Amino acid sequence: xxQLAVLDYTIIIGYLGLSLIAGLLMTRRASGSLDHYFxxxxxxxxxxxxxxxxxxxxxxxxxxxITSFLYxxxxxxxxxxxxxxxxLVLAFLIAYAGKWHRRSGCMTLxxxxxxxxxxxxxxxxxxxxxxxxxxxxxxxxxxxxxxGASLFLGMFFPFPPMATTLVLVAVSTLYTxxxxxxxVVLTDLVQGVIMIFxxxxxxxxxxxxxxxxxxxxxxxxxxxxxxxxxxxxxxxxTPMPPGYETYSPLIMIAAFYLLRNVIxxxxxxxxxxxxxARSDRDCGLLSMLQGVTVMFRWPLMIGFAVMGIYMVHxxxxxxxxxxxxxxxxxxxxxxxxxxxxxxxxxxxxxxxTKQPADLINGLQTLLGPDWRGKLPLVGVNGTxxxxxxxxxxxxxxxxxxxxxxxxxxxxxxxMSCKNGFVNIASGFFVKDIYQNFLRPKAANRELIFASxxxxxxIVMVAFYFGVAAKSINxxxxxxxxxxxxxxxxxxxxxxxxxxxxxxxxxxxxILGGVGAVLQRSFYPQMPETTQFLLMTSLSFFGTIVGSLxxxxxxxxxxxxxxxxxxxxxxxGPLRKExxxxxxxxIDRENRxxxxxxxxxxxxxxxxxxxxxxxxxxxxxxxWLTLPFFLVGVAGMYWFWWRPLMRKEPFTLPGQxxxxxxxxxxxxxxxxxx
Numbered sequence: 001x002x003q004l005a006v007l008d009y010t011i012i013i014g015y016l017g018l019s020l021i022a023g024l025l026m027t028r029r030a031s032g033s034l035d036h037y038f039x040x041x042x043x044x045x046x047x048x049x050x051x052x053x054x055x056x057x058x059x060x061x062x063x064x065x066i067t068s069f070l071y072x073x074x075x076x077x078x079x080x081x082x083x084x085x086x087x088l089v090l091a092f093l094i095a096y097a098g099k100w101h102r103r104s105g106c107m108t109l110x111x112x113x114x115x116x117x118x119x120x121x122x123x124x125x126x127x128x129x130x131x132x133x134x135x136x137x138x139x140x141x142x143x144x145x146x147x148g149a150s151l152f153l154g155m156f157f158p159f160p161p162m163a164t165t166l167v168l169v170a171v172s173t174l175y176t177x178x179x180x181x182x183x184v185v186l187t188d189l190v191q192g193v194i195m196i197f198x199x200x201x202x203x204x205x206x207x208x209x210x211x212x213x214x215x216x217x218x219x220x221x222x223x224x225x226x227x228x229x230x231x232x233x234x235x236x237x238t239p240m241p242p243g244y245e246t247y248s249p250l251i252m253i254a255a256f257y258l259l260r261n262v263i264x265x266x267x268x269x270x271x272x273x274x275x276x277a278r279s280d281r282d283c284g285l286l287s288m289l290q291g292v293t294v295m296f297r298w299p300l301m302i303g304f305a306v307m308g309i310y311m312v313h314x315x316x317x318x319x320x321x322x323x324x325x326x327x328x329x330x331x332x333x334x335x336x337x338x339x340x341x342x343x344x345x346x347x348x349x350x351x352x353t354k355q356p357a358d359l360i361n362g363l364q365t366l367l368g369p370d371w372r373g374k375l376p377l378v379g380v381n382g383t384x385x386x387x388x389x390x391x392x393x394x395x396x397x398x399x400x401x402x403x404x405x406x407x408x409x410x411x412x413x414x415m416s417c418k419n420g421f422v423n424i425a426s427g428f429f430v431k432d433i434y435q436n437f438l439r440p441k442a443a444n445r446e447l448i449f450a451s452x453x454x455x456x457x458i459v460m461v462a463f464y465f466g467v468a469a470k471s472i473n474x475x476x477x478x479x480x481x482x483x484x485x486x487x488x489x490x491x492x493x494x495x496x497x498x499x500x501x502x503x504x505x506x507x508x509x510i511l512g513g514v515g516a517v518l519q520r521s522f523y524p525q526m527p528e529t530t531q532f533l534l535m536t537s538l539s540f541f542g543t544i545v546g547s548l549x550x551x552x553x554x555x556x557x558x559x560x561x562x563x564x565x566x567x568x569x570x571x572g573p574l575r576k577e578x579x580x581x582x583x584x585x586i587d588r589e590n591r592x593x594x595x596x597x598x599x600x601x602x603x604x605x606x607x608x609x610x611x612x613x614x615x616x617x618x619x620x621x622x623w624l625t626l627p628f629f630l631v632g633v634a635g636m637y638w639f640w641w642r643p644l645m646r647k648e649p650f651t652l653p654g655q656x657x658x659x660x661x662x663x664x665x666x667x668x669x670x671x672x673x
Contacts, residue, residue, distance in 0.1 A: 004156055008404030015408045016168075046282035049273045050289030051192045057087050057294045058195055060410050061148025063301060065476055068386030070305035073238060073250075074220065074229040075612045075621075077305075078298070078605070080247055082257035083528075084480045086608060090291045091600035092265035093274075095640065096593035098283035100495065100565050101269040108424075109134060109270035110432035113502070115564075116494055118557040122502035122550070124436075126509075131432035133487065133509055138425035139462045140479050146466030148387075151342055152410060155376055155391035158350050161343060165466075168411065169459060192293065198409035199296040199303075201402065203615050206303035209310055213618045216306065223313050223384075232609060232621045242381040246527055256529055260485070263536065265597075267491025272424060284644050291604055299611040301390075306616060307397050308389035315374055315396075316384070323382035325366050325375070332359045341380040342388075349375055422455055429454040482519055482531040486512020489539035493547075496569030498558060504547025512539030568594065592639045599635025602628060 004012075066085045069077030078086060106112040110131040117123040146169060150161040157164045210216045213230050220229035225239055234250045247253055277283045316322055329345070330336070332355075336344050349372045352360050363371040377392055379385030394406055430451045435442055442450070490508035493500040515538045519526055526534075552558075555573075562574040568590035578586055606629035613622040 004403060004407070005400040007401050008407065011401075011404035012408055012411070015411065044276060044278075046277065046286040047289060049277060049282070050286035051293065053273050053286060053290040054192055054293040057290065058192075058297055059145055059148075060152060061145045062476070063297065063410070064148050064152065064387055064390045066297075067301045067304045067308070067390045069247075070302050070612075071308050071386050071389045072224055072241060072244065073226060074305075075232045075302065075609060075616070075618075076228075076234055076238070076250060078608055078612070079234045079250060079254035080257070082254050082261060084257075084261075084476070086261075086605070087290075087294060088258070088261040088601060088604060089265040089268045090287055090294075091597050091604060092268050094284060094287040094291065094600050094636075095596040096590075097265065097267075097269035097495075098274040098277070098287055099269075099280040100567060102274045102277050102280065102283050103564050103566075104275075107275055108427050108431050110428055112270055113505070116557075116561050117502040117505075117553050120502070120554075122506070126502040126505050127432055128437060129506055129509055131428040133513055134428050135425045135458065136513075137479075137483060137487070138422070138428075139458060140465065140483060142422065142425075142459065142462030143465035144476055144479060146463055150466070151387060152391045155388070155395050156407060160350075161346050166463065169463060194405070194409045195300075196293065196296050198406050199300040201406065202303035202307070203299035203611070204303075205397075206306040207615050207617070210306060210615075210617050213616055216309070216616055219313055220309050223309050223319075230616055230618050230621075232613060232618065232625065241383045241386075253529075256532070260481070260532055263488050263492060264484070267488060267495060270491075272427070281644055284640070291600075291607070295607050295611065298608045299615050302612040302615050304390045304393050307393045311393060311396055312377070312384055312389075315377070321366055322378055322384060325363065325378045326380065326382040328359065328362045328366065329378070332356055336380075338380045342376075342385075345375050345378065422458060425458045426451050426454045429458075477528045478516075478520055478524075478531070481528040482516040482526075482535050483513075485532045486516045486535040486539050488512075488536055489543045493540075493543050495565075495567050496571075497547075498562075498571045498574055499547055499552055500543060501547045501550060501553045503550040504543045504545075507546025508539040508541075508543030511542035512536070566590075589643070592643055596636060596640040599632050599639065601632075603632030603636055606632060 062085050066077065066081050069080050071077075073080070082088060101112065104112050104115045106115055108131070110127045113127045113130050114123055117126060146165060149168060150165040153161055153164040153168065217227075217230045221227050225241075228235065228238065234254050236251050237248055238250045240246075240248050273286060274283050277286060329348070333344055348355050348359070348363075352372070363375065367374045373396065377384050377388050379388075390410075394403060394410070398406055430447055434450045434454075435447060439446065439450075487509060489512065490500075490505040493508075494505060512535050515535050516531075519531060519534070558574055559577060562571060563577060566586050566589070575583070606625050609625050610622060610629060613619070613625060
């Protein structure tokens with residue numbers, strides 16, 4: 001197997017060592033209070049929070065998945081990643097969802113539940129249930145990240161993939177335990193710079209490889225079988241390799257995933273970046289920065305896909321060799337589960353002397369003397385494993401030294417996303433379970449130590465689930481289309497319907513969550529569209545019926561929530577709280593917020609397409625896409641940017657106002673009340 005050079009390993013070890021040192025240096029500041037540990041004291045500037053958000057979206061596992069779809073489909077792989085990888089929910093965060101949550105002054109979503117529903121038994125039970133569900137969600141996201149890291153690391157180190165992953169996860173966990181949110185944001189800034197640099201490098205290398213778009217199309221068709229590889233427009237049907245046939249009706253899949261993002265986006269905003277932001281304006285700016293910077297991910301991924309096309313074409317001029325190689329391995333190991341295929345091929349590569357002699361001889365005959373460098377690309381279905389394209393390109397097509405830097409960038413992507421989820425899950429446990437239910441009088445030192453213990457426990461459980469995942473795409477599909485789909489209804493209805501109460505949210509959470517677990521346990525092969533429709537329907541049914549069958553939230557609690565948040569939707573009994581000029585101001589803000597969303601969606605999708613079209617030298621498609629991008633920019637400027645710069649809508653009670661113009665009278669009244 002091709003291993004990294006000494007220089008590359010030195011760069012990687014140096015990076016991990018500096019991360020640990022930085023975590024130790026931040027420990028004292030982070031341990032000042034829970035507010036400091038989990039939110040950075042609510043004093044971090046919007047650009048740091050925005051970069052932290054970008055780094056969280058820029059995860060290693062997701063980058064490998066999206067690269068695999070771009071390798072198979074070309075730029076049209078973007079439409080499949082409407083599922084979640086295109087982060088279209090940012091449109092709602094930019095427009096209004098982030099600032100709505102910031103106005104509460106809460107630290108976690110579970111704490112926000114008390115703000116929204118009061119402090120009765122139902123509200124406290126919901127807070128506990130919400131914390132538990134979000135911890136489980138974070139654990140599964142971490143498992144997905146860990147599974148992807150094992151696929152990546154297995155290509156570079158002569159050790160079992162999971163053992164190498166365990167070392168990396170341990171280093172990043174120690175860092176997160178000590179430094180809290182300060183450390184997460186600090187490393188995200190450094191890692192964000194490394195990742196953006198890597199985007200330019202890979203995109204430039206790919207662009208120089210492409211003679212012209214027509215030539216690339218011919219090579220891509222020979223490798224993938226896709227005759228429309230360079231086409232940007234979605235098609236009613238597109239050919240997919242074994243294991244991915246469900247994505248063939250591309251237009252329908254894209255429309256379905258877009259619907260999922262719209263429903264999911266309605267309930268977004270309850271995370272640390274927004275709870276910790278200094279102002280409403282900062283919420284909008286940090287969301288915009290996330291959208292602009294995460295754009296760099298797409299030329300990086302199409303660059304890896306293009307380089308992968310040329311690499312596979314050179315390594316496997318006869319595509320039938322891949323199928324015969326997979327059959328040879330399965331002949332010797334017929335009972336290997338798909339989840340352990342990568343571990344099996346890694347063990348064959350790293351310890352060939354421990355394998356049957358006829359297996360090794362057969363691999364040498366089929367793949368040649370360099371069989372250990374080629375075997376990782378062989379998938380369990382007898383085709384190229386698209387999830388291995390990214391690490392294979394790094395290993396085979398990037399020069400020494402630069403290779404080490406790019407591997408560090410991928411480490412940074414994994415660690416940033418992983419650290420963010422760990423910090424969120426630990427916050428739910430310490431703030432909403434340990435302090436609120438178990439140890440209400442616990443001192444700060446005890447709470448900080450509880451955060452250390454919960455961080456360690458969360459990572460250990462996630463590691464266990466990551467080991468057992470069949471593939472990263474399989475796990476990601478279940479997380480997005482089943483597990484989180486079971487939470488969409490209660491998360492959305494709590495913001496737009498005054499009658500939604502704590503019991504209703506409990507009903508929606510329980511039906512959707514239990515349904516997702518049962519589906520994964522007994523019907524794991526259920527199509528993603530069916531998963532989404534079933535779990536979303538269960539969560540809507542549970543939320544609506546549970547709310548209507550129980551008493552509404554006390555009116556004083558609703559009045560406080562409405563005065564503070566000022567949402568749009570079905571709030572008839574609460575709208576009378578404001579009349580005259582105040583009512584007009586609220587309606588104007590709500591109206592521009594809603595109009596902003598479609599323009600933001602158009603801006604975001606075209607922003608991702610344009611650089612990919614440049615990398616593959618599809619210049620005609622670029623000029624056709626550009627007008628749509630400009631329409632999105634114009635709409636966002638008129639309906640979002642101008643109101644954002646004209647005034648500062650709200651400032652948290654007890655927090656210093658950000659100098660950005662006069663505070664409207666409506667906000668002053670809200671704070672007084």
